[in-house]
């Protein structure tokens with residue numbers, strides 16, 4: 001019977017362990033935390049967006065780095081397979097907006113509970129409070145691991161599923177990168193991703209808590225448009241966040257964030273320049289006796305009005321009937337191009353995932369085995385693969401975990 005050690009009892013590690021055990025292996029998971037799946041617990045705001053029910057093409061499109069590497073493992077264990085897998089383990093699921101799949105219970109913990117039940121049924125050993133410190137390497141083969149208590153544990157195969165660097169309190173402290181480097185594998189530069197932006201201007205912080213819907217967005221480096229989107233965003237005490245911002249952080253190459261970028265919002269994307277001008281004329285006619293500051297309620301949320309007034313340069317006490325053509329045009333331009341300066345990204349503690357990781361060039365995409373060290377496998381976020389939000393990152397953990405677990409027992 002093959003002896004398999006899985007380092008890390010997160011999503012990818014548990015999935016790899018299940019498939020290795022189903023293939024007849026004697027499996028042990030070493031998890032340094034007091035429980036399995038600590039990060040799963042906080043996914044989807046505690047509701048666990050376990051995967052996404054869109055067509056497989058959409059899943060591939062959501063992958064920001066190394067999409068091609070995922071062909072084999074994602075087709076080998078698709079999002080549909082993941083839903084079926086969890087349903088068969090007794091986890092009932094439902095589909096929400098954007099095809100996001102959640103446990104019907106709305107409890108992310110139920111994902112871990114389902115996996116734990118299966119691991120126990122299969123007789124896998126779960127060693128909590130057990131940190132792996134080192135790999136045991138003989139020549140170009142991994143023979144096992146050394147735990148923090150100094151004990152050596154021999155195995156035929158070792159799966160590294162230690163996650164990335166984000167939300168380190170969940171146990172993801174980048175240990176997989178050190179293990180990979182110790183056998184001569186490359187690790188690409190890591191950075192926080194799916195992460196908010198910091199902005200320079202004080203007026204941004206003045207709007208903290210304000211969430212905008214149906215807004216157009218462009219992230220630019222000078223005149224070059226790096227990312228454009230339409231949707232929701234949020235102002236915070238340091239800058240901006242929300243779905244569009246997180247996606248932009250995942251899509252735009254890191255080198256650009258070394259300098260100041262500009263964020264341009266179209267606050268009325270449904271209106272053309274002419275339509276917006278007509279709308280402003282109408283508002284000012286209807287409110288012709290009111291002061292400018294009291295005429296904007298129908299156009300902007302209240303937290304934004306003082307900022308719009310200040311940036312427009314129009315005297316807030318001016319009667320609407322006295323607003324000049326130039327002033328109206330300036331206001332229109334401000335609405336169509338509300339600009340902020342992005343000074344950088346927030347850190348790992350606010351990042352949903354890590355961009356970068358163990359280089360996929362050093363890994364066989366169908367087995368997840370290292371090309372540099374026999375018997376050593378990788379799965380999940382420790383790999384240089386990252387996706388958008390929507391259940392896609394957990395799907396990467398399920399697919400790569402299943403690929404590693406199956407390959408070990410099939411070889």
Ligand SMILES: Cc1cc2nc3c(=O)[nH]c(=O)nc-3n(C[C@H](O)[C@H](O)[C@H](O)COP(=O)(O)OP(=O)(O)OC[C@H]3O[C@@H](n4cnc5c(N)ncnc54)[C@H](O)[C@@H]3O)c2cc1C
Nearest residue numbers: 008010011012032043044049132163171380381391393394
């Ligand atoms: C706030 C938040 C919300 C998210 N929401 C979603 C969502 O709704 N949907 C989605 O698809 N993705 C979501 N993600 C991303 C997703 O959670 C991760 O991509 C996924 O959990 C990665 O799984 P993993 O098993 O590779 O790594 P992890 O979940 O990080 O697991 C790694 C495990 O390895 C253990 N470990 C590390 N080093 C060692 C060692 N030396 N010895 C022993 N054990 C070790 C750690 O303690 C940890 O338990 C979210 C992430 C965050 C932070």
